Amino acid sequence: MRRIAVAGAGPAGLSAAQELRRLGYDGELVMVGAERHRPYRRPPLSKEYLLPGAGGVELPGAADLGASWLLGQPATGLDLPGRRLLRGRLPPVAYDGLVIATGVRARGLPGSDALPGVVTLRGLDDARRLRAALATRPRVVIAGAGFVGSELAATLRTLGLPVTLVGSGRVPLRRPLGERVGAIVAGLHRAHGVDLRLGRRVRAATGGGRVERVHLDDGTVLPADLLVPALGAEPEVDWLRGSGLRLDGGVVVDRWGLAAPGVAAAGDVARWPSSLLGGRTTRVEHYSNAVGQGAHAARALLGVGGRFDPVPSFWCHLYGHRLQSVGLTGAGYETRLVAAEPDGRFLAEYRRDDRVVGAVTAGFLRRLPDYRKLITKEYA
Ligand SMILES: Cc1cc2nc3c(=O)[nH]c(=O)nc-3n(C[C@H](O)[C@H](O)[C@H](O)COP(=O)(O)OP(=O)(O)OC[C@H]3O[C@@H](n4cnc5c(N)ncnc54)[C@H](O)[C@@H]3O)c2cc1C
Incomplete structure (x- = not known):
């Protein structure tokens, strides 16, 4: 491949670009981003960024990629057969490989x-x-x-x-x-x-x-x-309507992470088939998934990736507690409180058909790796 374009200059897009370089890809890299900022971390924006003395949020490594940065202008369409990313009245970006990592927008x-x-x-x-x-x-x-x-x-x-x-x-x-x-x-x-x-x-x-x-x-x-x-978010897929890609509450990718030959998708925008869900597709808005799936997209484009089928996890901060999860959590599963302390620390596990599918904790972080192992083993 001589030119790989990345639509969406967030953590997933950056991770894809970094992995391409790490794997030795030395062709052109074009980063197309709607925002005028280089990739940055969103998680601090609802946390320490709002407190006095907060530092910056820019992600390291963007400057070392040897990429062209087309920032402040969104991709407006995709010409799939012609392998071109459209940008309104601006010149299109021709590509041999494309990573779609346009995230979500807040409602x-x-x-x-x-x-x-x-x-x-x-x-x-x-x-x-x-x-x-x-x-x-x-x-x-x-x-x-x-x-x-x-x-x-x-x-x-x-x-x-x-x-x-x-x-x-x-x-x-x-x-x-x-x-x-x-x-x-x-x-x-x-x-x-x-x-x-x-x-x-x-x-x-x-x-x-x-x-x-x-x-x-x-x-x-x-x-x-x-x-x-703070009413949730919608996948940024309007620009892909009519492109021929399968859109179903996100860009649907196959188990290798590809949405079409030469086109991968990653991060909040991507929907992939999950073993945890018996092969049904899922989409998550978690930082670690964006980074992991971004790197996977790079491998998929270069034909060196395996299956993308992670056990998801997220964290969030509440009043000095770090909530951390592994696997699938939520109202759809039976919840068992394994521990609940008066100071707010807890450990909960989630089950479906009597099998553990996920766990979340504040204060019992050391218990999570065992849950990860258990879930990975059960659904491998
Ligand atoms: C306030 C806040 C707090 C969060 N806290 C946590 C947390 O504690 N833990 C956790 O796991 N996750 C957290 N998240 C979620 C996490 O930040 C996301 O999962 C992650 O940013 C997803 O990365 P991404 O690259 O897929 O998408 P994004 O970060 O959304 O990046 C996508 C980029 O693509 C750009 N774009 C959109 N449309 C186009 C287009 N047409 N053309 C070109 N570019 C386009 C966007 O402007 C954006 O810059 C938080 C999110 C927010 C908003």
């Missing part, structure tokens, strides 16, 4: 997104806006009690700001962690002074020129200066 709150004081959190520019807004010590409402909403609530409480967290489930993080672990997380939020409104949805934000009130679906009106919609 906003339709009708209220344009009101000053409504800030979604996905990218570095969002986090900078949010950080600037926090300097005025606002009353904050967070819509959505998933990972980003819950982490953000914890970080803002560390700053001593008044925070209302609104979640549509009976507990926070119900979908990814299930009721029992969600109840522990609810306890942590309450113990740290978060005003938790569960079983509710934010409908709109209103105010004279900027956010002053947030309206919930039960008619409650919350006074607020800042609303952060």
Whole structure:
């Protein structure tokens, strides 16, 4: 291959590019990124990046790749038979190999997104806006009690700001962690002074020129200066519609990681067949998966990769606890609390058909490698 293009200059795209070079690929590398930033880490954006004295988030290694960087302009289409990445009115990028790593975009709150004081959190520019807004010590409402909403609530409480967290489930993080672990997380939020409104949805934000009130679906009106919609994300695949690639809640790849001959996909945007799910496809929004699948995409393009079938894992930070998972977790599985301490430490395992498919812990990290081994063995 003489030229490999990478669409999406995030962690998955960078990891693919680094692995290509590591494997000795010495052809052209073209990195096409919608943001003007070189690859950076998003996880700190809901955590330490918002606290005083935070450092930078740029990922190391981008400058050493010998790549061309076409940043600040998204890929707008894919000419699959012609092997060209389209970029609106800009010249297309012809490629021999392509990595699709365009990630996801945050869902906003339709009708209220344009009101000053409504800030979604996905990218570095969002986090900078949010950080600037926090300097005025606002009353904050967070819509959505998933990972980003819950982490953000914890970080803002560390700053001593008044925070209302609104979640549509009976507990926070119900979908990814299930009721029992969600109840522990609810306890942590309450113990740290978060005003938790569960079983509710934010409908709109209103105010004279900027956010002053947030309206919930039960008619409650919350006074607020800042609303952060943390309502999940959608895969960035609109630009691929009509390209001929299979899109089904993400770019579908085969078990080798390829979406088409010469085209791999990786990271938050990619959906792959998983042994843990009996061969059904899954897509995860976890950092370590983005890095691992990015590297795998490089190997797939060079024809040296095996099957991509990892046991997924994620981490998240809440009030000084590091939550760490392995395997599949969530409301869809039977949850067993193996340990639950009054200080918020816990260990939970998830089962399907009486087999362990996943585990999550805060404070019992040393137990996770055994779960990983068990799950890997069961589903190999
Ligand atoms: C606030 C926050 C906190 C998080 N915390 C954690 C955590 O604690 N633990 C964890 O495991 N995960 C966490 N994540 C998730 C993790 O950051 C993602 O899994 C990871 O960034 C995915 O990497 P990616 O390269 O697939 O996608 P992204 O990081 O989204 O990068 C994709 C890049 O492609 C660009 N792009 C989009 N469309 C186009 C286009 N058409 N053309 C060109 N470029 C395009 C995007 O602008 C972006 O720069 C967090 C995410 C957020 C937002």
